[in-house]
Amino acid sequence: xxxxxxxxxxxxxxxxxxxxxxxxxxxxxxxxxxxxxxxxxxxxxxxxxxxxxxxxxxxxxxxxxxxxxxxxxxxxxxxxxxxxxxxxxxxxxxxxxxxxxxxxxxxxxx
Numbered sequence: 001x002x003x004x005x006x007x008x009x010x011x012x013x014x015x016x017x018x019x020x021x022x023x024x025x026x027x028x029x030x031x032x033x034x035x036x037x038x039x040x041x042x043x044x045x046x047x048x049x050x051x052x053x054x055x056x057x058x059x060x061x062x063x064x065x066x067x068x069x070x071x072x073x074x075x076x077x078x079x080x081x082x083x084x085x086x087x088x089x090x091x092x093x094x095x096x097x098x099x100x101x102x103x104x105x106x107x108x109x110x
Contacts, residue, residue, distance in 0.1 A: 001053055001054070001056070002054055004053055005050045005051070005052075005053035005054030006050065006054065008046050008047075008049055008050035008053060009046065009047050009051060009054070010050075011046045011050075012042070012043045012044065012046030012047030012048070012049075013043070014043075015039045015040075015042045015043030015046060016039060016040065016043035016044070016047070018039050019035055019036055019038070019039020019040050019043060020039075022035025022036070022039060023035055023036050027092040027094060028089075028090075028091055028092035028095070029081075029084050029089055030081055030084065030085075030091060030095075033080060033081050036077065037073060037074055037077040040073060041069065041070060041073045041074060044066070044069045044073070045066045048062045048065055048066045048069070049062060049066050052066075085100055
């Protein structure tokens with residue numbers, strides 16, 4: 001079980017590494033939130049579950065922590081993105097699709 005735990009923890013560390021690269025590399029707040037949300041959610045999930053597999057007495061505690069992260073991380077990042085949008089932080093000039101402005105235009109016509 002130690003090898004399985006180490007492999008799952010390694011997958012989590014890889015996700016976290018890729019997420020940090022995305023946060024540094026991507027151009028604006030909204031893209032960075034997307035990279036940070038997916039990678040940190042999966043990275044933390046796999047890392048914590050891997051630790052739970054390596055330490056069987058901790059498994060149920062780590063499972064509860066992982067489920068908490070799985071539920072709260074996307075919600076908090078959605079709130080950050082929405083607050084950024086409402087405070088007027090612009091998209092990158094290279095952005096092609098802006099569904100929020102399309103929704104706001106449609107909402108104004110109704």
